[in-house]
Amino acid sequence: MIRKCELGDSEAIFAIINDAAQAYKGIIPSDRWKEPYMTREKLLDEIKEGVEFWWYEKDGQLLGVMGLQRVDNVSLIRHAYVRTVNRNSGIGGKLLLHLKNLTNMPILIGTWAAAVWAIRFYEKFGFKVVSMDRKNILLKKYWNIPDRQVETSVVLAETV
Secondary structure, eight states, X not given: OXXXXXXXXXXXXXXXXXXXXXXXXXXSOGGGOOSSSSOHHHHHHHHHTTOEEEEEEETTEXXXXXXXXEETTEEEEEEEEEOGGGTTSSHHHHHHHHHHTTOOSOEEEXXXXXXXXXXXXXXXXXXXXXXXXXXXXXXXXXXXXXHHHHHTEEEEEEOO
């Protein structure tokens, strides 16, 4: 079952993000890695900035989360994570399709350039990596991230 998360769900969201983000350890630049990967404060800031989290639940267990944030004329897919033990079971795809159905605006996705598995996942759903020039423009316009993260990220957009 997919449902919208409430503010009271932030502790569960925090747990799943930090469990799943272990996949980035040793993959993304070491200066971008920290423990925990996302702090509670950062998570609450993201929610205040308009990221709506949705989760996939089965038998009362939270197995995956994904955020949707509307910024100007686009929707951003943010913070897509599936528990380590539940990866490759279709949960991410179900969440992505659900969020795609919630918006009629163009969708953009930012992820780490070194996270090849994440890029391949989004490509399976029709998203393509944009050019470096376009990426830099989009990340600076729609995301609030440090320059170093801009340098080490990619943006994917839906193909038309």
